[in-house]
Amino acid sequence: MSDRVPRRAEQTVPADLPFPWWEWGTTAGMALILFGLLRAFFVESYRVNSPIMEPTLVEDDRVIVEKISYLFTSPRQGDVIAFQPPVNARNLRPDLKGAFIGRTIGIPGDRVEVRDGKVFHNGKPIGEPYLDHQPNYTMAPLVVPPGQYLVLGDNRNNSFDSVTWGYLPHDSIIGRVVWRFFPLERLGPVSHLGPAIAGTQTATLPEFLPGTTTFRP
Numbered sequence: 001m002s003d004r005v006p007r008r009a010e011q012t013v014p015a016d017l018p019f020p021w022w023e024w025g026t027t028a029g030m031a032l033i034l035f036g037l038l039r040a041f042f043v044e045s046y047r048v049n050s051p052i053m054e055p056t057l058v059e060d061d062r063v064i065v066e067k068i069s070y071l072f073t074s075p076r077q078g079d080v081i082a083f084q085p086p087v088n089a090r091n092l093r094p095d096l097k098g099a100f101i102g103r104t105i106g107i108p109g110d111r112v113e114v115r116d117g118k119v120f121h122n123g124k125p126i127g128e129p130y131l132d133h134q135p136n137y138t139m140a141p142l143v144v145p146p147g148q149y150l151v152l153g154d155n156r157n158n159s160f161d162s163v164t165w166g167y168l169p170h171d172s173i174i175g176r177v178v179w180r181f182f183p184l185e186r187l188g189p190v191s192h193l194g195p196a197i198a199g200t201q202t203a204t205l206p207e208f209l210p211g212t213t214t215f216r217p
Contacts (some may be wrong), residue, residue, distance in 0.1 A: 106150030114139035
């Protein structure tokens, strides 16, 4: 081993560089792009501002809607979904803005009827433990056509839904309501029940037109 002492030692000295604004700007830009893609194609948050889905969802609940499932599967009977109001709904209530939230009761090919305070699905009454009150109106029997859905609010007697404005086209569906994240005491998944499944941007959920209604699409 040599006892020679080197004439100099290599040192690393922190460079006095200007603040890297471009790096921060690039990072922030990428984050915004990723957030936009996430919101556009994967998930989105909504605020409920109507009693249409009580007691499942109440006013001022904040929910997460995932948009992936329905790219590969179709909504099932009972899914709680967010959707853009169809033309008939907009014509009836042009003052309403934003998205709607409701429960898919009839899918293509289903025969649905409302009478005697119950919803009949393919001739049989369905159990709906998520309801506080049974419907006090009637809806004549109908068969849901291809590519369409029949959507009702859980607050049946205070709901502007398919009973009033008709079928919901598949391409109007935004996604499936999966999670409530506010208020914290109600934090948790949105209830899905039975063999068929029992959602910030404002989800506009209007009031039901009072009285007995018969929907004939």
